[in-house]
Amino acid sequence: MPNSLKTILKPDVQRVFNHFSACFNMRIVFFDLQGKLLKECENHPDSRYCLLLRAHVFGEATCRRLDYRQCLESARLGRLLCYECHAGLIEATMPIYYAGILLGFVAIGQLRKQ
Numbered sequence: 001m002p003n004s005l006k007t008i009l010k011p012d013v014q015r016v017f018n019h020f021s022a023c024f025n026m027r028i029v030f031f032d033l034q035g036k037l038l039k040e041c042e043n044h045p046d047s048r049y050c051l052l053l054r055a056h057v058f059g060e061a062t063c064r065r066l067d068y069r070q071c072l073e074s075a076r077l078g079r080l081l082c083y084e085c086h087a088g089l090i091e092a093t094m095p096i097y098y099a100g101i102l103l104g105f106v107a108i109g110q111l112r113k114q
Contacts, residue, residue, distance in 0.1 A: 005032075005096065005103040009039050018042050030096075031105040035068035038104065047110045053087040062086065067093070071105040085109075 007013060009030065021028045021041035029040040054063050066085060074081035075095040082092045091109030095102055 005038075005098075008096065014039060014041070026108050027110050029107050031068075031071055031107065033102065033104055035064065035071060035105075047089070050085075050087055050089065050110055058086045067091070067107060071095070071107070074105065075102055 017028050018041045027041065027047075030038045032038055050063075054060055063086060070081055070083050070091070071093045074093040078095065080092055080094040082090060085091050089109065090111040091107060093105050093107045096104045096106055
């Protein structure tokens with residue numbers, strides 16, 4: 001793992017993301033280039049609604065594939081990408097770059113549409 005990505009995952013930096021997650025009541029997770037979950041903020045695991053639909057309707061693999069496809073698309077576009085997941089929740093992914101090199105992805109979300 002590149003040092004600049006390790007910096008984002010350090011406990012003191014993650015504490016900032018944990019506070020942001022708590023303040024805005026949203027989930028924040030970090031993925032590597034292959035879509036593997038590296039870190040999730042402590043305050044917000046997957047919502048119960050998400051877990052229920054994933055367990056009984058869509059399946060874990062279907063949801064993870066969608067997340068990874070959206071991560072790759074955000075990297076292709078080079079910007080934040082918002083999308084609606086299978087469960088109808090709003091999520092967003094954004095590529096993490098350092099010195100022009102793609103290091104991984106951050107995802108926020110599980111927001112309900114109003």
